[in-house]
Amino acid sequence: MDVFYEMGKLPPDAAVVDTVRTGTRRLEEKLRGLDVDALAISDYNKRYLREKLRSLRGSLQLNSHLLSWVLYQTGKPAAQTVLLDYGGGSGTLSLLARAIGFGTVVYNDIYEVSGADARTVGQAIGLEADAYVVGDTNDVVAAFKSRGLTCDAVVSYDVIEHVYDIEKFFREIAQLAQRRLTLVLGSGANDANPKIRRDLERQHLVVELKDREPVEGQKDRDTLRSYLSLRRELIGEHAKKIGSTGSASILDVLAARTRGMAGEDITRAVEHLKATGELPAAPRHRTNTCDPRNGNWAEHLMTADYLRGLLGREGFEGEIVPGFWPSSTNPAKEAAVLGLNSAISLLGPRGLPLAPFYVVMATHPGR
Ligand SMILES: C[S@@+](CC[C@H](N)C(=O)[O-])C[C@H]1O[C@@H](n2cnc3c(N)ncnc32)[C@H](O)[C@@H]1O
Structure with a gap:
């Protein structure tokens, strides 16, 4: 060979x-x-x-x-x-x-x-x-x-x-x-490649919705939490910190809408919601998602x-x-x-x- x-x-x-x-x-x-x-x-x-x-x-x-x-x-x-x-x-x-x-x-x-x-x-x-x-x-x-x-x-x-x-x-x-x-x-x-796209979209849903068990030789930089639930937690914490009165259900919607955002982009979305009552636009892609803490995308399909x-x-x-x-x-x-x-x-x-x-x-x- x-x-x-x-x-x-x-x-x-x-x-x-x-x-x-x-x-x-x-x-x-x-x-x-x-x-x-x-x-x-x-x-x-x-x-x-x-x-x-x-x-x-x-x-x-x-x-x-x-x-x-x-x-x-x-x-x-x-x-x-x-x-x-x-x-x-x-x-x-x-x-x-x-x-x-x-x-x-x-x-x-x-x-x-x-x-x-x-x-x-x-x-x-x-x-x-x-x-x-x-x-x-x-x-x-x-x-x-x-x-x-x-x-x-x-x-x-x-x-x-x-x-x-x-x-x-x-x-x-x-x-x-x-x-x-x-x-x-x-x-x-x-x-x-249709097969790769399908497999990766499935993988996106897993990391977005499910907590995962650590594997041997796990990278300590990435979270094992469901990205959606981690975003919801970060949103709840920041909303509390800035004294936002948004209802739990609107914060749930914000957690869904901030898929593909990390760090300050998430906290800015909470502040924008408080200041204007506006939610960010829905994510452009149906499954692409990233680690809400460090922004590492889970195989970003572009x-x-x-x-x-x-x-x-x-x-x-x-x-x-x-x-x-x-x-x-x-x-x-x-x-x-x-x-x-x-x-x-x-x-x-x-x-x-x-x-x-x-x-x-x-x-x-x-x-
Ligand atoms: C899947 S690994 C690939 C590593 C290597 N290129 C290889 O083929 O074995 C992705 C690598 O990109 C690094 N990475 C992710 N985002 C980065 C960024 N914004 N700047 C530099 N490196 C980054 C990660 O830390 C990781 O080592």
Whole structure:
């Protein structure tokens, strides 16, 4: 099996493909020798890394796919490219970027625990990034400024569907475009794929309506409470604090209407209701919801049209393109993978309904 998706669409540049293939093989060897249990990292990232090692081929195929398109789109040699791995989690994309030979690799995550863990993993296998920036987009922009760095490309996987304010995200990421800036942002929350959409909508209803039991290696940043009941509690507390006389039933309606809001947006809605008697408009999507404390979306379903609109508004040119299915050792599944990937490659953006993930592939000309 290759380090790239079988029948997936590769950049039309053999040198780029070779560079990424060599780096991926190098990382694969290192990862196969990695003892996750011996690492001084959180249980949360141990669980994440173990999952990635269990399906190492698929995980490498995904990361090599994204980074080959990064290299092709930037049009620069890897050694001269400054790369930001946004929302890097346990840090495997940064590891691969380093193994491929990217000149500067900046890892980021909003979760402090992951920032520290990713550095530990990088050190353990001799592929440490140049910087580990913990924080949101504005912190990343500030970190590039303070280091005098100019970014060439932003890569991420399974991050944009969690970012609370996606419009602010694109606005702030565009500030990195001091020169040509490439975005390659993959997400498994593929709204165009009917099965994925159905499954995720079901998942939204579970987190919105049900309290959950902790699992081993649980992330302490996210709540296990039903999002609806937590919002109702936050609303009740704030209403009491500001002396609101709203009835319990109107506060119930407000809890339903604030689905997809977090933190101050919720308290502001309580204050607005008190001041004007007005409720916020009903949520635009029928199930999308987020953690009311930290704004982490539960797999935010966004349409390709919506994402295209955000790109255009911030001066990016690009497309929402389909991703590919990982290889399988099961012959029947592998036959299906080959068929689907061939069809996706042929169809281009129209292949999104067949794809397991989508990729925001865009370029800003720079200011
Ligand atoms: C599903 S994980 C994916 C991690 C990693 N990219 C991977 O593919 O393994 C989502 C990551 O995005 C991070 N994240 C969520 N919102 C963020 C934000 N606004 N800024 C930076 N990171 C964020 C989370 O902390 C988490 O590590």
